Amino acid sequence: MLKLNNFLLFFFGCLLSFSSFSQTKDELKKQKTELEKEISYTTELLNKTKRNKTKSLNYLKVLESQIKSKEQLLITLHIEITLINKQIKKTERSIIDTEESILKKAENLQNLKDEYAKMIYAAFKQKGSRNDLMFIISSDDFNQAYKRIIYLKQYTTFRKNQSQKIIES
Template identity: 45%
Template sequence: MAYVKNNIVKFILLLVIFSFIGSSVAQDKKVLLQSDKKKLEEEIKYSTKLLAETKKSKKTSLNQLVLLKKQIRDREKLLQTMQKQVLAVDETIKLNEEIIGDLNTDLKKLRDEYAQMVYFAYKNRDSYNKLMFIFAARDFNQAYKRLKYFQQYSEYRKIQSQLIVKTRDELEITIIQLEANKQEKMELLSSLMAEKEKLNQEKAMKSNAVQKLNKKEKQL
């Protein structure tokens, strides 16, 4: 019975530690990266607006080239931030996979222990068998321990049953979180590809602007 109790305490501590680490550290990193991403997107949005205004004149200017260079720098920083987001999600996925593995292991142990308890309770389901088990002790101390064992047995079975339910629920929640993490990663990778395409377009625009400016300089 002491083994079961120690296992219960260990399991509860494990859940608390994993839940705290998983939610606190990952969330802080996610919020920070999201904040950086938002700032860069605002910078890019503003420079895009300025570029659109310079294009209205249909004349390539030095100002347009400067704006393009800045936008490319911001876009590259945005890509770096998004890559960090992907890595952060990967870390969360790995952590959740480890938690799921641990929860599955603990759930199996809890169910095995509970099955043993149910079997023992079945074998000693009547008062006569309980008394025989107690009187079969080799000495008074062992008899007393067996008596206390029966007194506490019902409560331990109840705790074990509650832990099985709690573990199963925690497992289901973590699996849902894992699926959400994987979906988030897919969306980030899709956005990352789109941003890379925009970056390539901006670099092509920059190259074209440089060529036009060089051509103008030669004509002067």
């Protein structure tokens, strides 16, 4: 009987170990399947990451190029602003010079008008007190009369020139 008990004990022990072994084997198969799925998933993620990395690197390169282009644009705009400021200063100086020239010409015109008015007044005063003909006839000799005629012609020409300058101004 002892042998039978030992045999039964041995048989049940083997049976239990086979059942636990088969349970462990099923769990291992299940775990293996899950690990294979996880490895497949992580491989897929790595591939996506690799593609995204390439895309990200390309995006980064394009972004760096765009930044450099924008920096060059800023430099160009700064140079353009500097040139425009110089042109504005030149134009302002030109305006100031033109205003000064206008003031000088206006002053010169006023001087010409004043001189012409004095000349007309003197001519009127002279005509009132004596006539051009009397001025010529009252000469001491013929040579002096000739010089007085030339003087009156020059004086008349000068007055016409002065009036012409005033009209042109």
